[in-house]
Amino acid sequence: MTDLESRILNFIQTQFPLVSRPFKVIAEKTGTTEEQVLAILRKLTGNGVLRTIRTVINWPKVGFSTLLVGVSVEPPFLDTVAEEINQYETVTHNYSREGERNLWFTLIYESEAEKTGLFAKVMSLPGVNDLREFPAEKTYKIGLVLDV
Amino acid sequence: MSERINDRKVLSVVQKPLELVSEPFVTFAEKLNTDVETVLHAIKDLMERGIIRRIAGIVKHNKAGFTHNAMVAFEVEDACCDDAGMKLSSLPFVTHCYKRKPYHDWPYNIYVMMHARNADDFDQKIAAMKELFPFKSVSVLKSIKEYKKSHFLIS
Structure with a gap:
């Protein structure tokens, strides 16, 4: 650059x-x-450095909830479980990470039913051992700025 | 409630990526049957009310040279969380910082997303975070694979 x-x-x-x-x-x-x-x-x-220029919306202010979810998946099933989760438009980020709780995704949802429906689907997938939600209790920084 | 519906209508248009043309707000104005000045005013109004956080370029960190990324979760005494959160937030390589719900078998309550350019840079940044505030335990959850990073669109 x-x-x-x-x-x-x-x-x-x-x-x-x-x-x-x-x-x-x-x-x-x-x-x-x-x-x-x-x-x-x-x-x-x-070349992929810039994703887009766009507005960043504060979802809770327009009636949506956001949530971090951590899933424990048996490693051979990781790719297939991740692909299933990706199908949901309400899932915005999905990463595999080191450790036993190895798949982490973020969710934006409007109703509890949307969330419980997705969780039930994920828990039914082969290789999924555990799913847990990590709601934010306080936001200290949503920066999205990287000094390049 | 009418204002809320109106907000959603505006958001459903202005949430789209900006076109890389000289007058990028013209497209939004056409979709909302109004003029550019009105669109700009509506965006500023939504920003003042905290509904739009910002309008900005979104950089793909791995393509911009940040190849070593992690979510780092700290277990911090409840009374010290705000101090830890503010100190971590002041670091330029920390893009997100939250206090999250802990569990008895997963005691972490302060979470950050951090980004580094190589293994040495990564280790130095992790070490720098650990110097900032007292904590009981920490888990460095290094990113292995990005399966999805997208932009939620309301209808």
Whole structure:
């Protein structure tokens, strides 16, 4: 990544301008042209560094709950269990991790029935030994900013 | 309730990824049958009310050079949780920090997501976190495979 690419990426992670031509403002702040900013962002999207530019919604404020769930899966079944969980649109993140509780996913749901339905499905899958929910009691940081 | 329905209608449009064009909010305005100024005002209003946290570029950490990532779970005395949470949150390599429900056989209550560029960087950052506050135990749950990272869309 070039110095300019890093500057643009760091800028848009923290202060995306809410104006009709935001990329022109970003260009002025990072010392280049609007065309160049757009070209760089297209390139960074193309090679996968930049996922998207979008609004980040505070789900509980619009009636949704979010939850971290940790599952213990027998290792040979890990991929198939993960793929089954991925089918749910309400599952936003799903990672395998070191340790006995080796599959961790996050869920956004509107009703308890959605959650219990998903849990029942997961518990019925071969290789799943345990599922536990880890609700957040306090949020200290939701940063999503990485110094690149 | 009418405001809530209206909020959801706006969110259902402005939650979409921004197009990489000179005037990216035009698409949103067309979908909401309004003009760009009104869309920008609606987004700012939703931000002021805390419904939209931010509008920002979302970087894929592994592609940006952060290949060593972990969820780290600490067991902290209840009275010390806020101190631990604030200290951990001040670290630039910690992107998320929460207090979560502990269990008798899983006593961790402070959770962070952290990101490092290589094995040495990872070890140093873990060590730095452990210096910050008193804790009883810790579990470093290193990420092995990303099965999904997506963006939830309301309808």
